[in-house]
Amino acid sequence: MINAASPAMMDTVAQAAPAVAERTSPLLRVENLSREFGGVLAIQDLSFTLPKGRIVSIIGPNGAGKTTLFNLITGVYTPTYGRILFDGRDISGLPPFKLAARGMSRTFQNLQIFFNMSALENVMVGRHLHLDRGVLAALFRLPRLVRKDKEARELAAELMREVGLSKYIDAQASAMPYGALKRLEIARALAAEPKMLLLDEPAAGLNGTESREIDELIKRIAARGITVVLVEHDMKMVMGISDHILALNYGRKLAEGTPAEVSANPDVIAAYLGSMA
């Protein structure tokens, strides 16, 4: 990675700026995306691009289609119309596990923890793509598998410490409190070493202190060169850490730009006031 300051990258989160040629091609390109559920369009004709190595937030009132968009990008839903390009390749319709192999990772609005496992094992599942996944190697416990598993265990513990879960390294996931589980999902997603990390309301249900910690964590993740896409209701957090914001309403793009631009946009203000009324 190059860490030279040039005028062209003043608008990026300087630290992790990749080479210029790479940076100019967007990491994610969404073209005319639509998704229908029983006659209702949850996402309508949505187009936007996301550059590499930034923190991008998707905002909008409840029901604006934020989580649906996440599910479309990560392959949980398939688009009704339109295309999604990730790293220059068309990924529309690919199953989530193939997208994970291309460098996409996510957390969930409603926790999707493996409660039947230990916290450490949860994170180790995140490491899946980097390990010996075959069944025969597993049944006979071949030495290479054992060695890589040991490394994965250490890395998982390291990640747990990094997200602030040191005291839960030996815990069962089912014995952990809500706030810790939110971080566990982040550690698990990071274990996959993604290019892009999608966080669906990482601060929801957390108190002020916890949410500031998440804030710091997201900045650290972005500093490692991972593109972070965030859905969040905490506007203070969104405006504070985002480089770029995409505002949705009724499944359509309402506005796009820097936090200052978006927060001054009359349509955005109207949508939020409207949703409160």
Place this chain on the structure above:
Amino acid sequence: MSSHRLAPLAVLAVVAALLPLALTNNFLLNIAIVAGFNAIVCVGLNLLIGFAGQISLGHAGFFGLGAYASAVLVSTYGWPPLAALLAGAVAVGLLAFAVAKPILRLKGHYLAMATLGIGIIISIVLKTETKITGGPDGMPVDSFAVLGFQAYGEKVWYWIVAGLLLVAVWAALNLIDSPAGRALRAVHGAEVAAETLGVDTAGYKVMVFVLSAVMASITGSLSAHYLGFITPSASDFFRSIELVTMVVFGGMASTFGAVVGAVVLTVLPQLLTAFQDYEAMVLGAILMLTMVFMPKGLVPTLSALIAPRRRV
């Protein structure tokens, strides 16, 4: 971690080695052998039901197909027993593979229904194709022989079954504590999350279904040779239910639990014969009460009592 990973296996090995001292006659040895066969099937079935969270109410069908493959190929066509066993296992593996993909997309009760249907269809075919299988009356099976060694008598079979059970438990414990095993458990815990972390959930479900079916088939082949006679009831609905009950009774997602469940529910009916006419009532009541008061099954519940916070 890995120091007590194989602890259950060591316990099992010691029990298996010492048990013949207590089993002083062929009647008792026979019960132990049947319990061992059931345990092997249940260890496989538990990978599917307990760890991957996918129910099957039809695995006796695969057990029966393995048994009949050996019976027909050896007794009617004169194949060497080992070749017949392997042919049966491959055939069952292919069948399981073919049905697994569409069926394992189903969830919960729909999956229960589909697997139940497959088991019943297999059992009806075995019952009806009288020319090949001998129909409801069953057919005799020659004894198992390989490279001049002939498996004969309860003592020999006891050691064969005990050895195979230990291998099955060892392999299952290995699998559970591996990337593939964690992937299976992740499918059970939160399937969508597993997908987004790169786990080919459909692929692993198919794999574990095929693995458990093949284990049932091989066990079916061997038990047919041991018993020397086979009837379609080895594959019927009740037998499938019996196998699932053993897994759930012993404790889902506990390999040791599957073994304990198989042993207890094999021995229990022998003890209950003392109740004569009331046997079925008592068995039904025991099943209900155990599951109501220990919904997680025998081994997980008891081990939680003995050593809280540790997993078996």
Place this chain on the structure above:
Amino acid sequence: MKPAKFLAPSPQPLSREGRGALSGDAITMGADFLQFLVSGITVGAIYALAGLGFAIIYNASTVINFAQGEFIMIGGMSASTLTAAGVPLPLAILAGCAVAMLGGVLLAKFAIEKARNASVVTLIIITIGASIFLRGLAEVVWGKEFHQLASFSGDTPILLLGAAILPQSLWVVGVALVLILVIGFFFTRTLAGKAMLATSYNRLAAQLVGVNVRKVVLAAFALSAALGAVGGAVVTPITFSSSEMGIMLGLKGFTAAVLGGLGNGLGAVVGGLIVGIAEALSAGYLSSAYKDAVAFVIILLVLVFMPNGLFGKRGTERV
């Protein structure tokens, strides 16, 4: 005594050759078909009742009750043994209903309610335990042999376009139809029924508006048990009753309920009729040995293409 094969149509309804010579093969074939269809609808009506029982319990509690077939058995056995002991038929049927309902309520109260949070498989094993228990109890009380029950209005077949219809078949279909209509009325027009329906849509919301969800579950088990028991009583003159009669009936009822889409009562009824008719036709035209396999082949084919049955709700997992 040996039981008549379960509602399988006799392969040659009347003297086939004789009529063929008189009126041509086309009519004979039509008569055969009609005969098979009548058998199919008769047995399908019983499957429909069993399937409806599954659906009602599933709706109230998301439990699949594998003891549903045993309710049918209790109805059949009570009716046959009590009438043999001199009890008038209507009273015997009512008594069978009462016994089955008691069994259902006890099962709901002392097993299902206590294991509320157990996994799907655990709940299945509990109801299987209940069915083994009830079968064992029936063997102790009534023995293992088959019991007869006289047809409600004689055994003189009614001839219709060359097909012979047993009066008891009309009883079976008629009673099933009445029960289905009553159940339909109950769920759409009465407050108690609406409360039960509300519980199936959203348990928590129903609870919040004052529905006693525990009572709903008890009522569902009682209702399903009663349906099963009446079905068992009306079908016994054709099939005889035994402690084992509930096994296949229960499985076919489950098939009917899944075929229609779990939790859809009307779907279960349609599913039952489809299974019954398909069985009768394949027994008539293909092979009576594979009759019992037909239901399961149908359900597998349907589930491959429609994973939630014919009329089931399609759910999207929310993440």
